Amino acid sequence: xxxxxxxxxxxxxxxEPVHLPCNHSTISGTDYIHWYRQLPSQGPEYVIHGxxxxxxxxxxxxxxxxxxxxxxxxxxxxTLRDAAVYYCILRTLIQGAQKLVFGQGxxxxxxx
Amino acid sequence: GAGVSQSxxxxxxxxxxxxxxxxxxxxxxxSLFWYQQALGQGPEFLTYFQNEAQLDKSGLPSxxxxxERPEGSVSTLKIQRTQQEDSAVYLCASSPVPPGLAWGGExxxxxxxxxxxx
Numbered sequence: 001x002x003x004x005x006x007x008x009x010x011x012x013x014x015x016e017p018v019h020l021p022c023n024h025s026t027i028s029g030t031d032y033i034h035w036y037r038q039l040p041s042q043g044p045e046y047v048i049h050g051x052x053x054x055x056x057x058x059x060x061x062x063x064x065x066x067x068x069x070x071x072x073x074x075x076x077x078x079t080l081r082d083a084a085v086y087y088c089i090l091r092t093l094i095q096g097a098q099k100l101v102f103g104q105g106x107x108x109x110x111x112x
Numbered sequence: 113g114a115g116v117s118q119s120x121x122x123x124x125x126x127x128x129x130x131x132x133x134x135x136x137x138x139x140x141x142x143s144l145f146w147y148q149q150a151l152g153q154g155p156e157f158l159t160y161f162q163n164e165a166q167l168d169k170s171g172l173p174s175x176x177x178x179x180e181r182p183e184g185s186v187s188t189l190k191i192q193r194t195q196q197e198d199s200a201v202y203l204c205a206s207s208p209v210p211p212g213l214a215w216g217g218e219x220x221x222x223x224x225x226x227x228x229x230x
Contacts, residue, residue, distance in 0.1 A: 032215045043116075043203050043221025044155065051215070087154060091216050099145065099168060100219060102154035 020073040022088030116222035137206030147203040
């Protein structure tokens with residue numbers, strides 16, 4: 001499975017934007033970039049996904065580099081509820097297998 | 113409820129005991145996944161079902177681990193002769209997406225079952 005590299009931890013202030021980086025230099029042409037986050041004592045939840053173009057939804061934006069070897073999850077205005085572990089995941093469908101392969105993720109701390 | 117439901121939320125087992133963990137996916141969801149999450153680590157894939165068919169069990173750590181989904185809805189993860197290294201949170205996720213969708217669809221996770229083996 002293609003691997004991603006993320007910083008172990010990041011810190012930001014409430015109401016400020018947060019940029020969470022992810023490197024995936026071995027990404028293949030069919031790999032989708034997924035982001036999930038896990039709040040304390042909860043299961044992971046879907047944040048956003050993309051293939052080549054930048055993506056926006058109500059939760060966040062995903063900026064994908066032109067060579068696709070890196071991406072950045074952008075939280076436009078962080079709140080205390082955004083404190084979580086954020087996982088950047090590459091996902092390829094192979095013979096019907098759709099599993100997500102999680103790494104260590106980035107633990108995001110939001111200061112009030 | 114509307115989400116993925118797992119039971120029990122907490123289970124304490126003595127070493128050597130058998131345990132069964134249940135997952136009720138969101139109604140109608142085709143795909144079901146089991147993950148194991150050790151303390152401080154990211155979730156590790158265990159196994160995947162498409163309806164009642166177990167299509168991928170490459171992540172099951174040993175033959176003590178067994179999963180089933182006989183009617184394509186509720187799933188049970190069974191661990192025989194539990195050992196201390198089995199202590200973890202076991203997460204279940206489901207997805208409404210049938211196979212073939214390129215991006216794979218969104219996974220909806222339950223809150224997990226925390227297993228402690230003494």
